[in-house]
Amino acid sequence: xxxxxxxxxxxxxxxxxxxxxxxxxxxxxxxxxxxxxxxxxxxxxxxxxxxxxxxxxxxxxxxxxxxxxxxxxxxxxxxxxxxxxxxxxxxxxxxxxxxxxxxxxxxxxxxxxxxxxxxxxxxxxxxxxxxxxxxxxxxxxxxxxxxxxxxxxxxxxxxxxxxxxxxxxxxxxxxxxxxxxxxxxxxxxxxxxxxxxxxxxxxxxxxxxxxxxxxxxxxxxxxxxxxxxxxxxxxxxxxxxxxxxxxxxxxxxxxxxxxxxxxxxxxxxxxxxxxxxxxxxxxxxxxxxxxxxxxxxxxxxxxxxxxxxxxxxxxxxxxxxxx
Amino acid sequence: xxxxxxxxxxxxxxxxxxxxxxxxxxxxxxxxxxxxxxxxxxxxxxxxxxxxxxxxxxxxxxxxxxxxxxxxxxxxxxxxxxxxxxxxxxxxxxxxxxxxxxxxxxxxxxxxxxxxxxxxxxxxxxxxxxxxxxxxxxxxxxxxxxxxxxxxxxxxxxxxxxxxxxxxxxxxxxxxxxxxxxxxxxxxxxxxxxxxxxxxxxxxxxxxxxxxxxxxxxxxxxxxxxxxxxxxxxxxxxxxxxxxxxxxxxxxxxxxxxxxxxxxxxxxxxxxxxxxxxxxxxxxxxxxxxxxxxxxxxxxxxxxxxxxxxxxxxxxxxxxxxxxxxxxxxxxxxxxxxxxxxxxxxxxxxxxxxxxxxxxxxxxxxxxxxxxxxxxxxxxxxxxxxxxxxxxxxxxxxxxxxxxxxxxxxxxxxxxxxxxxxxxxxxxxxxxxxxxxxxxxxxxxxxxxxxxxxxxxxxxxxxxxxxxxxxxxxxxxxxxxxxxxxxxxxxxxx
Amino acid sequence: xxxxxxxxxxxxxxxxxxxxxxxxxxxxxxxxxxxxxxxxxxxxxxxxxxxxxxxxxxxxxxxxxxxxxxxxxxxxxxxxxxxxxxxxxxxxxxxxxxxxxxxxxxxxxxxxxxxxxxxxxxxxxxxxxxxxxxxxxxxxxxxxxxxxxxxxxxxxxxxxxxxxx
Numbered sequence: 001x002x003x004x005x006x007x008x009x010x011x012x013x014x015x016x017x018x019x020x021x022x023x024x025x026x027x028x029x030x031x032x033x034x035x036x037x038x039x040x041x042x043x044x045x046x047x048x049x050x051x052x053x054x055x056x057x058x059x060x061x062x063x064x065x066x067x068x069x070x071x072x073x074x075x076x077x078x079x080x081x082x083x084x085x086x087x088x089x090x091x092x093x094x095x096x097x098x099x100x101x102x103x104x105x106x107x108x109x110x111x112x113x114x115x116x117x118x119x120x121x122x123x124x125x126x127x128x129x130x131x132x133x134x135x136x137x138x139x140x141x142x143x144x145x146x147x148x149x150x151x152x153x154x155x156x157x158x159x160x161x162x163x164x165x166x167x168x169x170x171x172x173x174x175x176x177x178x179x180x181x182x183x184x185x186x187x188x189x190x191x192x193x194x195x196x197x198x199x200x201x202x203x204x205x206x207x208x209x210x211x212x213x214x215x216x217x218x219x220x221x222x223x224x225x226x227x228x229x230x231x232x233x234x235x236x237x238x239x240x241x242x243x244x245x246x247x248x249x250x251x252x253x254x255x256x257x258x259x260x261x262x263x264x265x266x267x268x269x270x271x272x273x274x275x276x277x278x279x280x281x282x283x284x285x286x287x288x289x290x291x292x293x294x295x296x297x298x299x300x301x302x303x304x305x306x307x308x309x310x311x312x313x314x315x316x317x318x319x320x321x322x323x
Numbered sequence: 324x325x326x327x328x329x330x331x332x333x334x335x336x337x338x339x340x341x342x343x344x345x346x347x348x349x350x351x352x353x354x355x356x357x358x359x360x361x362x363x364x365x366x367x368x369x370x371x372x373x374x375x376x377x378x379x380x381x382x383x384x385x386x387x388x389x390x391x392x393x394x395x396x397x398x399x400x401x402x403x404x405x406x407x408x409x410x411x412x413x414x415x416x417x418x419x420x421x422x423x424x425x426x427x428x429x430x431x432x433x434x435x436x437x438x439x440x441x442x443x444x445x446x447x448x449x450x451x452x453x454x455x456x457x458x459x460x461x462x463x464x465x466x467x468x469x470x471x472x473x474x475x476x477x478x479x480x481x482x483x484x485x486x487x488x489x490x491x492x493x494x495x496x497x498x499x500x501x502x503x504x505x506x507x508x509x510x511x512x513x514x515x516x517x518x519x520x521x522x523x524x525x526x527x528x529x530x531x532x533x534x535x536x537x538x539x540x541x542x543x544x545x546x547x548x549x550x551x552x553x554x555x556x557x558x559x560x561x562x563x564x565x566x567x568x569x570x571x572x573x574x575x576x577x578x579x580x581x582x583x584x585x586x587x588x589x590x591x592x593x594x595x596x597x598x599x600x601x602x603x604x605x606x607x608x609x610x611x612x613x614x615x616x617x618x619x620x621x622x623x624x625x626x627x628x629x630x631x632x633x634x635x636x637x638x639x640x641x642x643x644x645x646x647x648x649x650x651x652x653x654x655x656x657x658x659x660x661x662x663x664x665x666x667x668x669x670x671x672x673x674x675x676x677x678x679x680x681x682x683x684x685x686x687x688x689x690x691x692x693x694x695x696x697x698x699x700x701x702x703x704x705x706x707x708x709x710x711x712x713x714x715x716x717x718x719x720x721x722x723x724x725x726x727x728x729x730x731x732x733x734x735x736x737x738x739x740x741x742x743x744x745x746x747x748x749x750x751x752x753x754x755x756x757x758x759x760x761x762x763x764x765x766x767x768x769x770x771x772x773x774x775x776x777x778x779x780x781x782x783x784x785x786x787x788x789x790x791x792x793x794x795x796x797x798x799x800x801x802x803x804x805x806x807x808x809x810x811x812x813x814x815x816x817x
Numbered sequence: 818x819x820x821x822x823x824x825x826x827x828x829x830x831x832x833x834x835x836x837x838x839x840x841x842x843x844x845x846x847x848x849x850x851x852x853x854x855x856x857x858x859x860x861x862x863x864x865x866x867x868x869x870x871x872x873x874x875x876x877x878x879x880x881x882x883x884x885x886x887x888x889x890x891x892x893x894x895x896x897x898x899x900x901x902x903x904x905x906x907x908x909x910x911x912x913x914x915x916x917x918x919x920x921x922x923x924x925x926x927x928x929x930x931x932x933x934x935x936x937x938x939x940x941x942x943x944x945x946x947x948x949x950x951x952x953x954x955x956x957x958x959x960x961x962x963x964x965x966x967x968x969x970x971x972x973x974x975x976x977x978x979x980x981x982x
Binding site (some may be wrong): 061 | 853
């Protein structure tokens with residue numbers, strides 16, 4: 001019992017004297033708001049190793065899934081802003097969801113972004129036997145009616161991507177002219193196009209790369225300015241739609257809004273070190289990701305820019321979910 | 324490359340100690356992981372995934388497959404011993420496994436679970452090797468209307484697990500369906516019964532509901548009557564499964580394996596419904612019908628065959644199409660991709676050595692599973708000897724850890740407690756829990772596929788009879804409903 | 818009282834089910850399920866499926882009331898409890914233990930809380946092996962913690978006091 005009391009006092013003393021100069025003095029909880037094996041999870045677990053070396057403390061990875069990333073995001077939003085609970089933020093949870101859902105329990109202001117480290121080009125694809133060979137074919141088919149697109153759920157990146165692409169290719173009212181068939185998860189969304197349930201989907205190039213390589217899906221375009229390896233399709237710029245360059249997936253790290261400046265600065269340094277790791281770079285790029293490290297300021301700017309773009313599209317088309 | 328060349332290439336790939344060692348370690352980890360309630364086969368596979376990053380691709384994948392297969396079997400150990408399914412797929416094993424343990428025949432139940440699991444595993448692996456291409460093209464014909472018909476048919480299982488009153492079984496199922504509506508609406512993304520809570524937006528966690536419904540009522544029943552269990556035999560018992568019992572259940576095991584193979588090869592169904600379907604089929608046709616739910620060894624055999632039959636078959640859509648059939652294979656697909664392998668038709672051309680290496684590994688895995696399982700059963704026998712008034716608090720603590728670990732969310736622990744009280748209320752009013760669980764799994768699938776069908780057809784209901792697969796399942800459903808009607812009539816006149 | 822309840826079990830359940838289905842259809846769905854105003858097809862509405870369920874619920878309620886209870890084996894009816902404390906009291910106490918566990922989990926951390934929960938339930942059940950109970954109460958949470966935190970890499974909540982390595 002005596003020992004217990006001693007331990008108690010010692011540890012209380014430590015907590016009281018803790019200053020951010022010593023940060024981190026214990027393992028850091030990293031919340032992944034999506035399930036194991038998904039794009040965010042793989043990305044997070046790949047950076048965990050070099051990042052853990054840079055931090056010098058273990059990173060404890062915790063998948064908290066549900067509600068399109070909202071459950072995990074709220075867990076971090078409500079955590080103490082001491083830098084010991086951080087979030088792997090993703091395009092779906094932190095730019096599409098806030099733009100589309102009025103009842104989302106958080107906004108961008110509830111988080112402080114310390115970095116964005118990964119950009120995923122997006123691609124649109126159809127089944128090879130659909131008779132659609134180009135974006136023009138697709139748009140023509142939309143005018144005929146009966147075109148559907150799949151997504152991993154309402155408010156997902158795939159959802160807004162399809163709408164944004166149709167919108168920028170001049171489809172008058174994408175919500176009326178094409179039908180959205182939401183699926184549960186990105187894998188199911190790709191399967192829906194494979195088996196003919198939906199006509200097309202727009203998603204991260206990495207998640208359909210194997211289907212494209214196998215000839216099970218035919219890519220129509222990629223949203224980046226540069227061509228994507230393995231995707232025999234024109235870029236958005238070649239099609240004269242450079243505004244679609246903003247339609248990319250990303251992964252970043254965020255803390256609760258009150259995260260102290262020196263903690264954020266430390267994360268900036270750690271990320272700079274971690275993303276230099278050769279093994280990390282090799283793994284990520286072989287999966288089709290572009291490693292682009294942003295410091296806290298430019299990450300914030302990037303995310304807000306994408307959010308505003310999505311938000312104006314959502315408001316113009318009346319896509320906002322009020323309930 | 325000829326068939327023999329392919330096999331030789333496969334053997335050369337797995338013909339080393341590392342490959343078999345990975346497989347063995349995987350099975351051990353899986354059995355232990357599966358045996359810890361809440362950890363579940365899914366979690367065990369997810370936790371093993373990072374360890375495969377630095378390994379050879381084939382070894383890494385064999386490790387994960389070992390965890391998967393071990394986990395599905397391991398789940399039956401706590402299901403039988405402490406009425407807590409270690410993994411969702413083993414919920415059907417409780418129905419007869421736990422009553423057997425109460426009778427002091429846990430050893431027999433565990434032995435049968437192992438025999439049935441390994442038999443089903445062999446059938447499942449053979450189907451994968453022989454029919455992968457054919458079954459995969461069949462599976463790709465499953466769009467939302469086909470799923471809707473299949474799930475409608477699967478819901479008729481409820482009649483088979485309702486116990487003595489079909490009406491109370493229905494009530495239980497509807498309760499499950501209602502609780503499954505909590506969360507965000509699929510089509511419009513609006514809130515349903517979420518009260519603005521981000522935890523509820525994700526829906527009630529399946530594992531929390533499962534453990535709450537089955538394990539916690541046992542703890543509560545202990546509070547109601549702390550001494551009622553005294554004098555009842557609860558050790559593992561000397562009884563071991565006999566070859567005769569295995570032979571008598573053999574037909575049910577094979578049927579369960581085939582059900583598992585078919586449901587496993589269709590993406591999106593998973594092992595739990597398969598186990599329940601196999602169980603209810605066995606119950607419907609068995610000559611020991613009356614004894615089901617009260618400790619019938621054939622029930623354990625059918626349930627375990629049903630869930631292990633899925634394990635090999637889920638690899639069919641994965642390898643042949645690159646489509647994950649359930650959560651576990653979705654994680655395994657991650658392991659393929661990390662190693663730069665792209666599952667799909669091209670893999671049979673480009674990486675045929677890996678494919679055949681996997682096949683050989685899978686065949687070996689059934690044997691290893693049997694060896695590891697036998698040891699595990701003997702190791703876990705001590706659980707049956709723990710005094711119940713210490714075991715129950717331990718179960719409670721174990722459930723708290725396990726349920727939290729599923730999604731790193733304290734809210735789920737609360738859900739588990741709440742479901743525990745609901746489960747206890749159901750025990751007291753003699754409402755069976757199994758229909759609740761089946762409905763909770765299948766309800767969202769039924770609704771989602773209905774709405775997806777309506778979306779793709781533009782509101783035209785004829786989409787539900789669009790092809791032979793739908794016709795087949797509607798016919799099965801009508802036959803099942805007719806059989807249920809007949810059994811009610813018989814019960815009335817009897 | 819229990820005997821009376823079980824005699825008309827189906828009838829009781831039926832009445833309760835009917836009341837609940839009415840509450841579900843007329844209060845719960847309109848208030849707690851949000852449905853957008855611009856839905857083209859009624860079957861696609863988020864409220865459609867809940868209304869179907871309310872219908873099935875009402876139907877089974879009616880069926881439970883009108884059908885005669887089939888004779889059944891009553892062997893699994895819980896035995897009337899014996900002992901000093903009234904069984905219902907014991908249920909309330911267990912509920913309090915569970916409630917306090919939920920309250921303490923985020924504050925004390927999972928390990929310390931579950932130790933307390935273990936001791937409380939074991940002694941509340943009146944174990945015949947108090948020493949074994951205390952030893953297990955300390956060991957089980959510690960072993961689980963070691964496994965989940967260090968082998969499985971799960972972030973087991975530590976609470977505000979004494980942190981474990």
